[in-house]
Amino acid sequence: MRFASVIVDVKAMQTDRAFDYLIPEKWTGFIKPGMRVIVPFGPRKVQGFVIGIKNESEFDRVKPIAEVMDITPALTKELLDIGHWLTQTTLCFKISAFQAMLPAAMKARYEKEIVLVSDEYRPNLHPKVLPWFQSRRSVYWKDIEKSDSVKEFQMEIERGVLEVIYQVKQKNKKKTQKYITSNAEIAELKKESESGSAQAAKQKLILDYFINNSGISVPLQELLLHLNITDSPVKTLIKKKLLREENVEIYRDPYEDRTFKKTEPLALTAEQQTAISPILNSVEQNRHDVFLMYGVTGSGKTEVYLQSIESVLNQGKEAIVLVPEISLTPQMVNRFKGRFGSLVAVLHSGLSVGEKYDEWRKIHRGEVKLVVGARSAVFAPFTNLGMIIIDEEHEGSYKQEENPRYHARDVAIYRAKFHQCPVVLGSATPSLESFARAGKEVYQLISLKERVNQRPLPQVEVIDMRDELRSGNRTMFSSSLLEKLQDRIAKKEQSVLFLNKRGYSSFVMCRDCGCVTGCPHCEISLTYHKHGSQLKCHYCGHEEPMPKVCSECSSEHIRFFGTGTQRVEEELAKVLPEARIIRMDVDTTGRKGSHEKLLTQFGNKEADILLGTQMIAKGLDFPDVTLVGVLTADTMLHLPDFRSSEKTFQLLTQVSGRAGRHELPGEVVIQSYSPEHYSIQLASHHDYDSFYQQEMLTRKQHAYPPFYYLALVTVSHPDLLKAVSVTEKIAKHLNQRLSDTVKILGPVASPIPRINDRYRYQCMIKYKREENLHASLKMIIERYQQDMNKNQLSISIDLNPNTMM
Numbered sequence: 001m002r003f004a005s006v007i008v009d010v011k012a013m014q015t016d017r018a019f020d021y022l023i024p025e026k027w028t029g030f031i032k033p034g035m036r037v038i039v040p041f042g043p044r045k046v047q048g049f050v051i052g053i054k055n056e057s058e059f060d061r062v063k064p065i066a067e068v069m070d071i072t073p074a075l076t077k078e079l080l081d082i083g084h085w086l087t088q089t090t091l092c093f094k095i096s097a098f099q100a101m102l103p104a105a106m107k108a109r110y111e112k113e114i115v116l117v118s119d120e121y122r123p124n125l126h127p128k129v130l131p132w133f134q135s136r137r138s139v140y141w142k143d144i145e146k147s148d149s150v151k152e153f154q155m156e157i158e159r160g161v162l163e164v165i166y167q168v169k170q171k172n173k174k175k176t177q178k179y180i181t182s183n184a185e186i187a188e189l190k191k192e193s194e195s196g197s198a199q200a201a202k203q204k205l206i207l208d209y210f211i212n213n214s215g216i217s218v219p220l221q222e223l224l225l226h227l228n229i230t231d232s233p234v235k236t237l238i239k240k241k242l243l244r245e246e247n248v249e250i251y252r253d254p255y256e257d258r259t260f261k262k263t264e265p266l267a268l269t270a271e272q273q274t275a276i277s278p279i280l281n282s283v284e285q286n287r288h289d290v291f292l293m294y295g296v297t298g299s300g301k302t303e304v305y306l307q308s309i310e311s312v313l314n315q316g317k318e319a320i321v322l323v324p325e326i327s328l329t330p331q332m333v334n335r336f337k338g339r340f341g342s343l344v345a346v347l348h349s350g351l352s353v354g355e356k357y358d359e360w361r362k363i364h365r366g367e368v369k370l371v372v373g374a375r376s377a378v379f380a381p382f383t384n385l386g387m388i389i390i391d392e393e394h395e396g397s398y399k400q401e402e403n404p405r406y407h408a409r410d411v412a413i414y415r416a417k418f419h420q421c422p423v424v425l426g427s428a429t430p431s432l433e434s435f436a437r438a439g440k441e442v443y444q445l446i447s448l449k450e451r452v453n454q455r456p457l458p459q460v461e462v463i464d465m466r467d468e469l470r471s472g473n474r475t476m477f478s479s480s481l482l483e484k485l486q487d488r489i490a491k492k493e494q495s496v497l498f499l500n501k502r503g504y505s506s507f508v509m510c511r512d513c514g515c516v517t518g519c520p521h522c523e524i525s526l527t528y529h530k531h532g533s534q535l536k537c538h539y540c541g542h543e544e545p546m547p548k549v550c551s552e553c554s555s556e557h558i559r560f561f562g563t564g565t566q567r568v569e570e571e572l573a574k575v576l577p578e579a580r581i582i583r584m585d586v587d588t589t590g591r592k593g594s595h596e597k598l599l600t601q602f603g604n605k606e607a608d609i610l611l612g613t614q615m616i617a618k619g620l621d622f623p624d625v626t627l628v629g630v631l632t633a634d635t636m637l638h639l640p641d642f643r644s645s646e647k648t649f650q651l652l653t654q655v656s657g658r659a660g661r662h663e664l665p666g667e668v669v670i671q672s673y674s675p676e677h678y679s680i681q682l683a684s685h686h687d688y689d690s691f692y693q694q695e696m697l698t699r700k701q702h703a704y705p706p707f708y709y710l711a712l713v714t715v716s717h718p719d720l721l722k723a724v725s726v727t728e729k730i731a732k733h734l735n736q737r738l739s740d741t742v743k744i745l746g747p748v749a750s751p752i753p754r755i756n757d758r759y760r761y762q763c764m765i766k767y768k769r770e771e772n773l774h775a776s777l778k779m780i781i782e783r784y785q786q787d788m789n790k791n792q793l794s795i796s797i798d799l800n801p802n803t804m805m
């Protein structure tokens, strides 16, 4: 008898281990580690992952597996191993780790179809499989499941002649395309071709094509284009039964209606050449190195990525490129698709569940060699990885803020060690952690200090907005910025206006009593949305109409403050009526494809000014942009977050980097209420090195990363006293168990003390090396497991928190 060790989908401490299940006779040899199964668990049936197969079980009453969900393993051995590692390093449940590595489409139970990959494989199908495909190309798995041929099917799938497709229910039906195949022996085609009359010249052309490419199945459109013919001779040949047409399902390719102009590798500049050579070296020698490519904005990092990837693909290996969600702009995608065409899969949150799954399938089947994607693309199921690149490596979004709370950089390095291949971390403003590691030679530092062709970095002017106010300017545009905007319009050049929205939004305040309208469920002010004149809570989703009078003092002098992009757009229209403006924010980019449409319009010079939030800060490369204006540089500076200076510096450097990237020189205007702050001053001088020195001093002084590691325990409960008392006990427990070198801060209220009617308390642990930490934190979860299951208590543990919020 054979048994499977299964991790079940029940998220609790007691069930976070493998359970034994009997493998029914007919599934013996079929079930493999990495497959998902349905198993009985208590009175219910739950999903689970098989992590191992064994001949014995130490238990005597072992229940059998009820159903098999996969036909080939969903997770490779490597990914299973990563799952175990994630469990240990992020303290998540094993099941959460495994689920995080699969596309959403595979998290649910969908109908499975088995599809013949190509008609040419039909004659060679296994005799037990062949009858199913005699006159069809696809069969439902639920029909096969009942037969005695499951193992043969599995073999054929592993061989790549059959494919499993999960039918994700979608509004739009599957897409199909007409394919043309020859329907007769070559000899017959030849006979027809030679007998042809003059008016059948077109037919001869087609016949010769199928004679020379025997067995080919070609999309009709492609054939017509290739031979420069209409479809009527094809139809004639189909009527003569010499050809046959068939509708074939095509992938839902989100980029299909786009043509990508093929690009060739550029001749590298001397600096790029120096930068790429250690990377190529590492690729050639299959060595695991981590490179930190520190290159100023516009220094041509992307070209270095592209040519590094080329060397990996030439070796027959695969590569992963991670980019932050927000900079996964069409411009960025175009650069990879333009160079590597259909070898590229793209994964990001803008795709539908079905599209994501289709992209994932291409990776799983080995049809693509490169994936460009956001954070979770680091789990792409490649088996022969040759490189992982992380662009904008300093970005906070590489850290997942829910279980498993992993950082993509750590996963990338872990995978690259396994595959003995390099990791390239790229940024114009590396995170302090990474730069410090490069300083200690844990990472190899590669520097690109100049822009391509020695183009200068833009001139930056910092404006003190308090002075503007004093001199009577009450608008949100300093006179200098306004002048420069006018100048650009006159010269037919373009400008980018950036509004830093994070940590700052339009709130409603009573001018008589100063009362700010807050969310009734969260300790945070409501945000004003002009559309529908609504107030919304960005944490719990609560909505209410804009009040007419103050709820405290009944005054009618109630109005909204702050500068949303809509407000800026309106103000701009007043001071610069002639300007053509494109606004990009969550409201204008909500619909699919609108993001891209707006950028294309801007690229076509249909507007003078691109106005937007974070989403325009990165990755954009427009030749005629010669002015960048930052309206409010300091909105992030005062957030209760030890990274606020670093984030401000990074953001200002990135936005400034959008100006003057091509022939025309660029200029930047930064408006601020605290212009003397070092992160603003040093960003305006493009001085990363000094910023690094200064910020490291502060971090050292206050015992923050990279000098100390952090762990954050957040406790929440509807009852304030309960939240406080649990946090107190946790702090005490940690104090007793951990060494004296550890600093434990708290309990204190979280920066947002209440969300969704739950009070939040936290306790922060600062440590350098602490053997006992993981075990002690695990004990906490065990201790409170019952309370968490039954009494609405929630405890979250974040090792390496990215924000303190």
Ligand SMILES: Nc1ncnc2c1ncn2[C@@H]1O[C@H](COP(=O)(O)OP(=O)(O)OP(=O)(O)O)[C@@H](O)[C@H]1O
Binding pocket: 266, 267, 268, 269, 272, 295, 296, 297, 298, 299, 300, 301, 302, 303, 427, 428, 452, 618, 619, 620, 621, 657, 661
């Ligand atoms: N060797 C080269 N020769 C000519 N042009 C180049 C070369 N390398 C890069 N470029 C061009 O220089 C511009 C800037 O390069 P790229 O966008 O790769 O910089 P980057 O370092 O990735 O910038 P950022 O960090 O600001 O996004 C691009 O338009 C790119 O096509």
Ligand SMILES: [Zn+2]
Binding pocket: 510, 511, 512, 513, 514, 515, 550, 551, 552, 553, 554, 555
């Ligand atoms: Zn009031």
Ligand SMILES: [Zn+2]
Binding pocket: 519, 520, 521, 522, 537, 538, 539, 540, 541, 542, 756
């Ligand atoms: Zn709320």
